[in-house]
Amino acid sequence: MSAIGHTMSELPGELHLFSPTGPPIEERVAPIFVECLSEHDVGDILVLKRFPTGIETFTDILATHVDTVERPEVMSLTRFARTILEASPQNPTLVSQHERAAVLASVLSEYEWADSFLQQASAFDAFEDDVGRFTLAAAWQNQNVDPNDSSLTELFDFTAHLQEVLATNGYAERASIIPRALEYLEAETARPPILDQFDVILTVEVEEFSALERRFLAAASTDTDLVCVGERHGSIQRVRNEPGDITDHLRMETIDHDSSRPISGPAQVAAYLTTGEAPQLAATDGLFEITEETFADQVQTVAEEIERRRTTEGWSYDEFAVVLKDSSSPIQETVRILQQAGIPTASITTSALSDDPAARELYHVARSLESGGDDQSRTLLEARVPDFTTILDDDELATEPVSNALTTWVLDTDLKQRVAANESRLEARIQFQHIGRILDLARFVEDCPLLDSSWDAFCQALERAFRYSAPDFYSEVDVKEGGVLVDSARVVKNASWKAVFVLNVVEEEYPAVPRFSSLFPIAQLKSLPEYPAVTSPTRDEVRETFPTADDDINHPFSAYYTELSRRLLAVGANAATDQLYFCTYTENAADPGKYKQPSRFLQQLRDQFEFDSITHEDVHSQGRAATRVLSSVDRALQDVRTAPVTGGDVDLNAIETQFGAIQQLLDETDDPGLEAAFEAHVDFAEGRVRRD
Incomplete structure (x- = not known):
């Protein structure tokens, strides 16, 4: 039985229920919104979304039904809670995830673990990340639990301690916004001003609201009409901790x-995966399959297919999405391969800071000032800014506050102008955002009383930001427009693209053994139902949650997460309006001889639907070989470049052997462009030139 069980919430108002597949959510909500408009002005209606993705598109669609210039007010649930919290006497300062990671590391360094298991675990490098994810999930759920496990009890105690430290210093993390806003609403008699602005709250994606979020919604709508819209059997977020429809x-x-x-x-495929609904006889076109030898080859073919479809269909990059299962999937590696192929990308799960030449430049500026002259950093800076010494060797610069010194570098070396001159408009915009985030992080390190305002503290905070990836149960920001979306299935729920590529549809991924934490093995988690974002269901709860579950269930825990994998695959399929690609690969390049099998779900789909195979014969020759060589250059240089940041080990002997083989290929080739391309890749990797 799960820790939460069947917590029943009673709310006034209407609940509109839809099937989890079919038209985009904004098209389903629009008639309900119009019905609200028949009785209220647009300014009196607040539309709440559980997920922050797609808010601009959602607003645009609803705006077409408004006969005035006033646009509908659409907010994410978390943004709404933030607005309420801003009216509270405390009005805490919100910390970003990068800032939170720096505070967590500081609090952890001073914490004395009483539990012997946690004492031993704290010596390992992964401990900080594991505790970070645990505390984030625990703060988000804000459960009152009494676990029968000393290690788990102390982890919850540490979570409370971290929240207390943040609150005492006037901060709040994003995961605690809804619990704190709820506490404020339930304690205060005066209503926050935002609640008096609206007569109707139209709440979308209610199937994903946790027990805490339903309680918050009830408190926020006591004097307001409430209209909810949800999906039957559509949850992928709530069911991680609360079984049932x-x-x-x-x-x-x-x-x-x-x-x-x-x-x-694509919609028929999604329906079959979600409910087992048999396909219609007609209109099953738009289904494709890509099968390649390795993961990298798979992504390369996706890149080629994107460019081909852009040519044949006239679609823009932001009409494509590449979907992986969850945040533990190789999202960053996918982004890297696509960018190497010239495909602009967007993602919220991975920041891509570590791959940004402008961000790396600022990191090496900090490292050089922190160390008094780091040779590697100075070499890399010289490649980008030949006369950098006139700025970096200024004795006063190293004694300046971190943010002031970095700002001086940005201005005096014309960093933004260099980015604008050498990058596409989309890439320049992304790098400008990254520069802003790094300067914000520097100011936080200076101002936060919990941190040492030194160059070393900033460098460590930035290294954590380089390694950061968003967890599966939480996100606050929207997807940036302008590039191919590369992200987890959670991010694409209730959004749509012309073409969607679902990667790694292999047996080890759909389904996969759940990946929760390295602190506790799966066998132990099965007996710890209080663990946040983990469900330990009964057989009946598996069947109640997933209509596709077998009648005969021997292992409820495994069956539950197998069915959740199937539903995540359905979410990816439902995001495609025109063309759906399931992509597989047969061998792990790092582990040759061990072959991947197509997912059991894909094999079932093959029996129900007809998929067209995609092959690009024009690249399965010297062109693909050259691409593979150049990609290996990029990956090798990336490993060397990020090793000081990520703490990873680099086998220099293996890289030397690899480059020796490449040199032999260059000596033997008759293609004069290959050597030039090789040199260009090296120059680009170090930020000396742009990619044309």
Whole structure:
């Protein structure tokens, strides 16, 4: 039984229920929004989304139904809670995830663990990341639990300690916004001003609301009409900690919408994966399969197919999405391979700071000033700014506050002008954002009383930011527009793209053994239902949550997460409006001889649908060989370059052997462009030139 079980919430108002597949959510919500407009002005209606992704598109669609210039007010649930919290007497300063990581490291360094297991675990490098993810999930859920495990009890105690430290110093992390806003609403008699602005709260994606979030919604809508929109059997977030359908947990006046049967091929695939619904006989086009030898080859073919479709269909980059299962999937590596192929990308799970030449430049400036002249950093800076010594060797610069010194570097070396001159408009915009984030982090390190305002403290904070990836159960920011989205299935839920490529549809991924934490093995987690973002269901709860579950369930825990993998695959499929690609590879390049099998779900789909195989014969020759060589150059240089940041080990002998083989290829080739391309890749990797 899960720790939360079936927590029933009763809310006034209406609950509109849809099937989890079919038209985009904004098209389903629009008629309900129009109905609200028949009785209220647009300015009196607040639309809440559980996930922050796609808010701009959502707003644009709803705005087409408004006959005035006023746009609908659409907020994420967390942004709404932030606005309420800003009216509280405390009004804490919100810390970013990068800032939170720096504070966590500081608090951990001074914490004395009483539990013997945690004492031993704290000696390992992964401990900080594991505790960081645990405390984030625990703060988000804000459960009152009494675990029957001393290690788990102390982890919850540490979570409370971290929240107390943040609050005492006037800070709040994003995961604690809703609990703190709820506490404020339940304790205060005066309503926050934002609640008096609206007569109706139209809440979307209610199937993902946790017990705490439903309680918050109830508190925020006491004097406001409430209209909710949700999906049956559609949750991928809430079910990580609360089994069952949303109707098992939310009691409202329910209106079932008899959604039109899915028409497009991708929608039919999503319906089959979600509910087992048999496909229609017609309109199953738009389904494709890509099979390659290695993961990198798979992504390369995706890049080629994106460019081909851009040519044949006239689609822009932001009409494509590349979907991986979760945040532990190789999202950053996928981004890197696509960018090497010239494909602009966007992602919220990975910041891509470590791959940004401008961000690396600022890191090496900091390292040089911190160490008094780091040779490697100075060499790399000289490649980008030949006369850098006139700025960096200024004795006063090293004694300046970190943010002031970095700002001086940005201005005096014309960093933003260099980026604008050498990068595309999209890439320049991304690098400008990264520069701003790094300067914000520097100011936080200076101002936060919990941190040492030194160059070393800043460098460590920036290294953590380089390694950061967002967890599966939480995100606050929206997806940036302008590039191919590369992200987890959670991010694409209730959003849509013309073409979607679902990567790694292999047996080890769909389904995969759940990856929760290196602190506790899976066998132990099965007996720890209080562990945040983990569900230990009964057989009945598996069947209640997933209509596709087998009747005969021997291992409920495994069955639950197998079915969740299937639903994540369905979410990826449902994000495609025109073309859906399932992508597989047969061999792990780092572990040759061990072959990957297509996912059991894909094999079932092959029996129900017809998929067209995608091959690009024009690249399965010297061109692909050259691409593989150049990609290996990029990966090798990336490993060497980021080793001081990530702490990873680099086998220089293996890299020397690899470069020796490449040199032999260059000596033997008749293609004069290959050597030039090799040199260009090296120059680009060090930030000396732009990629054309």
